[in-house]
């Protein structure tokens with residue numbers, strides 16, 4: 102049976118060539134559903150292992166290596182791929198010790214072609230756009246989606262249109278969207294309003310929406326879980342920890358794990374931990390009362406990627422949490438930035454939102470939810486160069502409301518050997534112990 106679009110609420114089905122994101126009958130979110138019975142036995146560890154290191158498209162992509170689980174009936178010639186994925190899984194003993202667990206890996210999605218996990222979704226979304234004969238694709242974005250859409254649209258010969266808030270978009274992301282040639286529109290509205298607008302605009306003008314409400318995007322993002330599991334030689338960790346904004350990634354992770362388990366490719370399900378910023382925590386709030394009801398909020402956080410108050414994938418994220426016996430935690434901007442600084446100082450580096458994964462893991466260990474003997478994979482969602490203003494502001498201690506616990510201040514020296522000698526003599530080795538807060542606070 103070919104793959105179909107399936108409403109997660111009422112079960113209504115649509116063919117994959119329908120331009121649809123939500124159900125016409127009940128408004129529920131759509132999933133791309135594959136015929137798992139037909140795939141059972143056909144997809145094996147060996148099949149995916151044989152393709153590792155392939156030089157040929159589409160299997161040179163860390164998304165399309167798992168083609169049967171992403172879009173089984175696709176003609177490989179139709180795929181738009183940079184290629185993406187094949188990102189590193191870092192073993193990080195020092196950060197593990199800091200978080201309080203024996204084994205911590207960081208899966209670095211900032212190593213994708215445009216510097217974030219969005220590329221894994223965009224290859225699926227743009228491919229589908231071209232199959233549907235769409236000429237224009239659009240998104241609302243806190244930044245990374247716009248960078249990825251702009252690149253993939255240009256690469257595939259489609260017109261990209263991106264809507265973003267007129268303030269707070271990080272420099273790295275904005276410059277990418279402009280450079281890749283998308284139509285960039287700044288709007289005096291937050292991400293949540295811009296997402297409504299892009300959906301209205303697209304249905305009125307026949308444009309394809311490539312936010313994570315698009316189910317083909319989530320199919321691509323499932324490959325993060327496939328790849329990290331393969332990198333662990335098909336042994337699942339005890340926990341997968343990721344930041345939560347519009348909740349596309351967490352939804353995709355849940356579906357990926359469910360399918361791997363159904364297909365017998367993993368023998369147990371890891372638990373999912375979704376970490377939100379305290380000021381942008383609608384999922385965390387709903388989790389506190391067992392998901393009885395959901396209330397959007399006005400979002401605020403320095404991690405602008407996840408400054409989202411009305412996440413479109415809320416129902417799918419709740420489903421992912423139920424499938425995986427998952428948990429939701431929140432962390433402060435201070436905790437996010439300190440965790441980022443430690444990841445950066447390991448030579449790995451990430452953008453602010455990614456700090457949630459390490460900060461959240463540490464908090465869940467302290468709360469006794471994650472046990473010290475367990476294996477944790479934290480997902481880093483974006484590249485260190487995405488948000489240079491926040492990185493420099495942190496180390497110079499000029500950010501409002503936070504104070505750097507792990508600063509690496511820039512020295513200024515006279516052009517003499519003696520001046521350089523003095524600086525190097527007084528320099529302390531980098532440490533995982535925070536500096537006294539008032540020692541480095543700018544008065």
Ligand code: F0G
Pocket residue numbers: 217241242243244245246247313344345346347348349350351406407452454455482483
């Ligand atoms: N981390 C980064 C770096 C992101 O850019 C985003 C989302 C997230 C985490 C959250 O992921 O939405 O799947 O829960 N950025 C979107 C954007 C919203 O427009 O770039 P999510």
